[in-house]
Each structure stands twice: as C-alpha cells, then as structure tokens.
Amino acid sequence: MDNAAMLGGRRLLVVEDDYLVAMDLADELTDHGAEVVGPAGSVKEALALVAATPAIDAAVLDINLRDEKVYPVAEVLRTRGIPFVFTTGYDAWLVPEAYAGVRRLAKPVDIRALVQSIAG
Amino acid sequence: MEANKAPQGEAKAGVPDSELLRLIFESATDFGIFTMDPNGITTSWNTGATRLFGFEDSDIIGQSADVIFPPEEGGAEAAAEERRLALAHGRAEDERWQMRKDGTRLWASGLLMPLANASSGFVKIVRDRTRQHAAEQQLHETEELFRVLATNIPQLVFRGKTDGSRTWGSPQWSVFTGLVFEDSLDFRWLDAVHPDDRDRTRQAWAEAAASRQYYCEHRFRRAADGEYRWHQTRAVPLGEPTPETEWVGTSTDIHTLRSLQDRQKVILAELQHRTRNLLAVVQSIARQTVRSSASLGEFKEEYERRLRALGRVQGLLARNDHHSIELRELVDMELHAHGVGDTNGKISVQGPPVLLSASAAQVLALAFHELATNAVKYGALRRPVGKLSVTWQTDDAGDDQIACIEKREAANEIREGPKRKGYGSELIERALPYQLGARTRLELGRHGVHCEIVIPTKRNGRSNG
Numbered sequence: 001m002d003n004a005a006m007l008g009g010r011r012l013l014v015v016e017d018d019y020l021v022a023m024d025l026a027d028e029l030t031d032h033g034a035e036v037v038g039p040a041g042s043v044k045e046a047l048a049l050v051a052a053t054p055a056i057d058a059a060v061l062d063i064n065l066r067d068e069k070v071y072p073v074a075e076v077l078r079t080r081g082i083p084f085v086f087t088t089g090y091d092a093w094l095v096p097e098a099y100a101g102v103r104r105l106a107k108p109v110d111i112r113a114l115v116q117s118i119a120g
Numbered sequence: 121m122e123a124n125k126a127p128q129g130e131a132k133a134g135v136p137d138s139e140l141l142r143l144i145f146e147s148a149t150d151f152g153i154f155t156m157d158p159n160g161i162t163t164s165w166n167t168g169a170t171r172l173f174g175f176e177d178s179d180i181i182g183q184s185a186d187v188i189f190p191p192e193e194g195g196a197e198a199a200a201e202e203r204r205l206a207l208a209h210g211r212a213e214d215e216r217w218q219m220r221k222d223g224t225r226l227w228a229s230g231l232l233m234p235l236a237n238a239s240s241g242f243v244k245i246v247r248d249r250t251r252q253h254a255a256e257q258q259l260h261e262t263e264e265l266f267r268v269l270a271t272n273i274p275q276l277v278f279r280g281k282t283d284g285s286r287t288w289g290s291p292q293w294s295v296f297t298g299l300v301f302e303d304s305l306d307f308r309w310l311d312a313v314h315p316d317d318r319d320r321t322r323q324a325w326a327e328a329a330a331s332r333q334y335y336c337e338h339r340f341r342r343a344a345d346g347e348y349r350w351h352q353t354r355a356v357p358l359g360e361p362t363p364e365t366e367w368v369g370t371s372t373d374i375h376t377l378r379s380l381q382d383r384q385k386v387i388l389a390e391l392q393h394r395t396r397n398l399l400a401v402v403q404s405i406a407r408q409t410v411r412s413s414a415s416l417g418e419f420k421e422e423y424e425r426r427l428r429a430l431g432r433v434q435g436l437l438a439r440n441d442h443h444s445i446e447l448r449e450l451v452d453m454e455l456h457a458h459g460v461g462d463t464n465g466k467i468s469v470q471g472p473p474v475l476l477s478a479s480a481a482q483v484l485a486l487a488f489h490e491l492a493t494n495a496v497k498y499g500a501l502r503r504p505v506g507k508l509s510v511t512w513q514t515d516d517a518g519d520d521q522i523a524c525i526e527k528r529e530a531a532n533e534i535r536e537g538p539k540r541k542g543y544g545s546e547l548i549e550r551a552l553p554y555q556l557g558a559r560t561r562l563e564l565g566r567h568g569v570h571c572e573i574v575i576p577t578k579r580n581g582r583s584n585g
Contacts, residue, residue, distance in 0.1 A: 018397065019483065019551035024404035027411070041554055064393075066479065089396035090389055108400040 006119050007034035013059035014039035015046045015073060016087070017066050021107070025060060028111045034118075042066065046073040050080075058118045059084035063095070063104075074099060085117055152228075152246035155235070156185045160199055163241060172228075172248050174221035185244070190219040206232040206242060215249065227253035275370035276340075276351070278309070282361045284325030284334075293371075298343025314339035314348045321353075329361040334369060349375040401430065401482070412543060425493065426486065426543075432457055433485035437478050444475035447484075451510050454488040458496050460508075471512035480575060483551050490544025491571065515574075548573065 016022035022039035040046035152169035186199035277290035297312035317338035334355035339348035355369025413419035
C-alpha cells in the first residue's frame with residue numbers, strides 16, 4: 001500500500017500549538033492521503049473547527065496547548081463518536097481517568113505509528 | 121608522732137584497744153588524719169596527711185594546721201569557722217579546695233570533729249577527691265554541653281527508650297509541637313505526628329533495636345500555624361539496646377528540602393517536555409527543508425544553518441532560565457551570527473525594552489534568521505551601500521505590544537531576490553500569526569524587504585507547548 005492510500009480520503013483534525021510541529025504533522029498526514037482539518041493551535045479554534053466540520057473521521061490532539069489542556073476538545077469528539085489520539089512531550093504525563101485508555105504518542109511523533117493507529 | 125593522743129577522742133565505744141587504733145591511724149594512708157588543739161595547732165599528723173599535703177611531721181606539728189586552707193577558701197578564718205561549726209554541731213563536714221605545702225590545691229572531703237574532751241581539741245579526717253572532682257566537673261561540663269547543644273540547635277532533640285517511649289524532649293520540641301514536657305512523655309509525643317504517619321513512625325521504632333538506629337521521615341504539626349511539616353528523625357542507643365537502654369535522637373525539619381525535591385521532579389519533567397518538543401521542531405525543520413531542497417547539498421547547508429539558529433535561541437533561553445528574553449538580545453544575536461553588528465551606520469537597531477516569551481522567541485529567532493540570511497545573500501548586507509534597520513515600539517493605545525521590524529535595502533542592490541516565497545516568508549506570514557496571534561506584513565520589492573510584525577501582548581505569554 002503506498003503512502004497516499006493509507007489514509008485515503010480520511011478527514012483528520014490536527015490540534016497542535018507549535019506551528020512548525022503542526023505544519024509538519026499536517027504535511028505528513030496529507031502525504032498519507034488524509035484531508036487535514038486545521039491545524040488548530042488552541043481549544044477555542046479546535047472547537048470552532050469541530051463545530052463547523054460535519055464529518056471528521058479522527059483527530060490528533062496535543063495534550064498541552066499554550067495555556068490550556070486539550071480535554072474540552074476530546075470531550076466533544078467523544079460525544080460525537082470521533083476517535084482520537086494524544087501527542088505529548090511528557091513521558092509520564094497523567095491524563096484524567098476518562099482518557100486513560102486513549103493512545104498516547106510521545107513527541108517527536110513517529111508518523112508511521114500515528115498513521116497506523118488512525119488507519120487501523 | 122604522738123599517736124597516743126588521737127585514739128582518745130576518736131575512739132568509738134567498745135573499741136578500747138588503743139594499739140589497734142594506732143595501727144588504723146597509721147595505715148589509713150588514703151586518709152589524712154590529724155589532730156589539733158582548740159586553737160588549731162597541730163598535735164598529731166599521720167602518714168596519709170603527709171602524703172596528701174606534703175608536710176612532714178616536723179614541718180607541721182606545733183604549727184597551725186590552718187595553712188592547708190588556701191586564701192581563696194578564706195584561709196585561717198575559714199579554718200576557725202570550721203572549728204566553730206564542729207563545736208556547735210558535733211561535726212563539720214564539707215568538700216572544698218585545700219592547699220599542699222608546695223602551694224598546689226587538692227579537692228578534699230573533710231570531716232572535723234571535736235575530741236571527746238573538747239578542751240583537747242579536734243580531729244580532722246581528710247580524703248583526696250581531686251580526681252573524682254575533676255571527673256564530676258567534666259561530667260557536669262559534658263552534661264552542660266549536651267544541654268546547650270540540645271536546647272540551641274534547630275533540631276528537636278529527645279531522649280527515650282528502645283520501644284520509642286520518651287523520657288525527655290528539648291524545649292524546641294515543646295515550642296514546635298506545643299506539647300509541654302509532660303504531654304510528650306511515654307508515647308504522648310505521637311500526638312504531634314500526622315495521623316497518616318503514626319503507624320510508620322511506630323513501625324520504625326519496632327525495627328530500631330535490631331538495626332541499632334532509628335530512622336523515619338514523618339510530619340510533625342507546628343503549633344504556631346497548624347502546618348504539618350516534614351521531619352527526618354534519627355536516634356541511636358547509648359549502648360547495646362535492651363528495653364531500658366537510653367536512646368538519644370533528633371528530628372530535623374526537611375520540609376523545604378522535600379519541597380525542593382518535588383520541584384526538581386517538576387523541573388525534570390519540564391526539561392524532558394521541552395526536549396521532546398524541541399526534537400519535534402527539529403524533525404519539522406528537517407522535513408520542511410527536505411521539501412524545499414533541490415539537492416542533498418542544498419539540504420545540508422540549509423538544515424545546518426537552521427539548526428544553528430535554533431541552537432542559538434535555545435542557548436539564549438537557557439541563559440534566561442527559559443523565561444522571557446529581550447527582543448534586542450535576539451536581534452543582536454542573529455545579526456552577530458551573520459557576521460554583522462550594529463556598526464558604521466549600515467545597520468540600525470532601535471527600540472525600547474520588550475520582553476518575549478520563550479515560544480515567541482523561538483519562532484522570531486527562526487524568522488530573523490531567514491531574513492538575515494536573505495539580506496546577506498541577496499540584499500542590504502551583501503553590498504557596502506545597503507542599509508538595514510530593525511526598529512520596534514510598544515503600542516500604548518491598547519494592550520497590544522507591537523514589535524515593528526523593518527528591513528530596507530538600497531535600490532538596485534538586490535541581485536536576485538528570492539522569487540518564490542521561502543521558509544522565512546512562511547515563518548513570518550503563517551507561523552507568527554498561528555502561534556502568537558501576530559499580524560504580519562512582508563513585502564519583497566525592488567527597494568528591499570519591508571517586514572512588519574505586530575504581536576499582541578496577551579499572546580506573548582509563557583509557552584508550555
């Protein structure tokens with residue numbers, strides 16, 4: 001399977017506050033055939049995107065945004081039944097009980113592992 | 121020696137044998153025994169007295185025995201007072217400094233009694249207790265030292281038994297815990313221990329005897345404000361631990377130390393977080409540079425330049441403890457890195473002090489780096505006639521902090537300005553607005569490059585990625 005086919009046509013929300021990391025993630029996901037929604041750098045922007053986008057297939061959420069945590073976005077995604085993964089710079093970051101089962105990817109993100117967890 | 125005189129007064133009822141008494145008198149060399157007349161003139165002097173005081177019979181018999189009273193003890197007056205007391209009470213007993221023939225002093229325990237026939241005078245029995253006295257003094261001094269130490273060091277000092285019961289607590293203990301002496305005895309001191317730590321505290325005492333030392337970290341309640349503060353308690357037995365063996369211990373306030381250790385853990389996690397984020401940025405720069413490079417050689421050159429710029433701003437941030445840094449520092453650093461400084465009027469850098477967050481500094485540094493590189497490669501800094509100015513100001517109208525950076529190059533000096541928008545443009549036109557909420561304008565014209573960046577203060581806050 002070539003790269004572009006792996007995420008063929010999937011609509012992915014990317015939430016990441018660092019522009020360089022966000023663009024990199026968006027570019028890589030696009031290369032794998034995804035249609036990127038965002039990226040969004042804050043909870044507010046992310047929530048606006050989620051509300052405005054009817055069909056999101058999955059999301060990649062950086063836990064620590066500038067002055068806030070991404071959990072409000074995760075909550076909305078969960079109620080809409082949209083799967084998501086977390087990215088974080090902390091190895092031993094404690095997530096709330098509700099998100100204990102959510103897949104976490106350490107930065108710098110292994111794009112293959114990310115793609116597989118979304119495609120799978 | 122007129123031994124026959126002494127037994128007369130000294131004789132106890134039922135011991136009539138004057139010969140026996142004479143033998144005792146002479147053989148009791150550990151005791152100085154001598155007699156004197158009512159005025160203190162020596163009438164007999166045994167071997168023990170010679171040994172103790174250094175006076176031979178011939179020196180002292182017929183002379184006043186008052187010479188053994190040194191001046192600081194009152195001399196002859198004190199001797200007379202002793203005789204008066206002996207007459208009044210039947211005996212006078214004391215411990216005091218006495219003086220030898222050579223003037224040295226000895227600590228003497230003395231008993232003076234009138235002879236049966238008071239008009240015959242007195243008998244005095246003296247024992248040398250100089251060594252014991254010195255030992256007692258030393259013990260006293262040691263105890264005093266312990267007391268001073270125990271009551272003046274910041275640690276809470278206690279004494280107790282092998283099971284952890286207490287027999288003494290220093291004043292600091294009482295001051296800290298508010299538990300007075302009686303309220304701290306036996307196991308009542310446990311009242312000051314945090315309820316959650318009491319089991320651990322007692323368990324450590326149960327194990328103390330086997331290891332011959334006690335160690336526990338637990339919280340004591342500070343009476344002054346009710347705060348439970350972490351203490352480290354150590355104690356050791358004075359000798360082989362039996363149930364009755366005394367233990368001495370101290371409790372040291374390690375609350376601040378523990379807080380610092382906790383803080384250290386946070387800092388370590390933060391460091392790891394920064395490192396991982398930085399690696400993500402490095403990864404991003406690598407892939408972005410790959411995308412824009414025509415050859416591996418071009419990639420290598422660009423990538424290394426960008427990594428160096430990233431390294432420089434990291435160094436600057438590290439020197440500022442990853443808090444805010446001065447905009448001027450950042451600008452100067454990038455210009456300097458490109459081999460140009462604020463000299464010859466060719467370059468002007470002006471503006472009031474403006475602080476940048478770590479997040480803003482990183483993106484701005486990379487953006488400045490791209491601008492400076494272009495200026496060196498194609499623009500103002502390539503030719504001697506070019507000019508570059510970087511200025512900024514703070515907008516006092518609202519809460520927006522404005523950084524205005526201008527770059528002007530003399531006309532016709534642009535050799536081949538970059539036609540397509542490159543990494544620098546992306547950083548300025550997209551990264552700054554995305555990450556800092558900045559409004560930016562970038563014009564690449566024949567007369568040079570004009571760049572404006574407006575950063576709202578509220579977005580120039582601390583970054584935590």
